[in-house]
Amino acid sequence: MELEEAKKLLEKALEEKQLCVVVGRCKVAYIGRAASKLSEGDRLLVVKHDGTFLVHQSTKMAAINYQGPGSKTSCELEHDANNLQEKKPVALVVTAKRTLPNGALEKIDCRFYKVYAVNCYSLQDDEKLQLFGTERQLSDLLMQDLQLIEKGLIPLRQESDLRKGSVDILAEDAQKKIVAIELKRREAGLDAVTQLARYVKELSQRKNQTIRGILCAPHITENALKMLEKEGLEYYKLDYEIANPSAKIRGLEKKQQTLSQF
Amino acid sequence: MELEEAKKLLEKALEEKQLCVVVGRCKVAYIGRAASKLSEGDRLLVVKHDGTFLVHQSTKMAAINYQGPGSKTSCELEHDANNLQEKKPVALVVTAKRTLPNGALEKIDCRFYKVYAVNCYSLQDDEKLQLFGTERQLSDLLMQDLQLIEKGLIPLRQESDLRKGSVDILAEDAQKKIVAIELKRREAGLDAVTQLARYVKELSQRKNQTIRGILCAPHITENALKMLEKEGLEYYKLDYEIANPSAKIRGLEKKQQTLSQF
DNA sequence: GCGATCAGCGGCACG
């Protein structure tokens, strides 16, 4: 496709706030929070009406270059500086600009040497994704019956706010000890343990009493478990099933109990 | 476009390992690590030859539903179960399946009631992104002149592996004390502090001596700084510039000139 | 808007 034609199509569609899809051979340059260069190759460019700008290669899930909502897209034809007689442009440069929260400018240049297609659409879509099996949903389920984890466990509050971050669930055990429960919907690693440790430490100081900490996850890495035990925290294997459209906790196995409560 | 035609086009292109772009009105259902539903609306579907499957709405950067490389995409026509006389299909169901590392199945159904366009391309692209201003690059620069942070600081090693995670830089100060340096290319929050604290704790126990910990970032949040100080750790403001195609730590150049005078 | 955290995080590097 002629670059001039591509430019016209694209500009009209951008004006009309359509979703634009451009396929062609291009170089990409980015500067902003970081900087990048991508040599010439065939790519897919998607520009959404909210400013979203996505450059995709033919593999991988993630866009190779991108810019989020709020970006302004414009395009310019580029001519051969060494041959100004030639009226045919050398490239179509599609640019997305955006001002970062800190005031700096972020920019992508997508320099098309060939354009295979420009296709634009007005998409009607007011629907929102309904997602099931999130951490929040599991938390809600757990709150309904903390006895699953341990007999005598009474819920105090959910998403209790601490000054630094928040524990998923705060509870009280049969011995009236406060229990902080950190919930993970997937395998827990070192970060999950440090997170729980931080909450427990913070709470202990604030309440001036010993606080139990329970990490609740479907699985835990070896290192994480070691560190957990070293910190005097506990792990409970959380088995759950995702059934569309709801999640169910399958049953909770008690893995370890510290002596700290005695 | 007729659904039958869309199916033929898509199947042929998938067979030929092309990049496929489908635009149409669809419902989306996902089940796998979690589960989701998305009611009828106009969307953009991209299927890459490596199996990548992306459903985009008309806003936001992230795909609303997706599946990574390795997925298998297939499509089927769906007929009205209440009117089997009718030969015209009701929907074109495009499905991506994938086996998760843990052996479970992950699946997206994209049920198109209308297809506005099916466009497929064979893209040639062997280029890789050159990215500048990454944490690793900053680390390399810092290693060249740790004096920037503190006089007398000598580099010991980079990316020193601990059993749990790794410190970006390990150094020795003028008093022969070991210093663990954690580098962040952007604002450091509580997570960065807990990360550094974990490294320092681990190192202290292993080396059986007091270890200094320095968090190096362009900015730090208030809470993070408070916690840092409470933990006896230090913060060094790292100012750097991204210049395409290289990053420079502000002040480093000057320092090098100073050194070259001797 | 800042800040903290989740995410079906993805992707990478290393053991």
Next chain:
DNA sequence: CGTGCCGTTGATCGC
């Protein structure tokens, strides 16, 4: 493979 962690993380939610 798992494990850990960076990322131009993005997106969400609370303050």
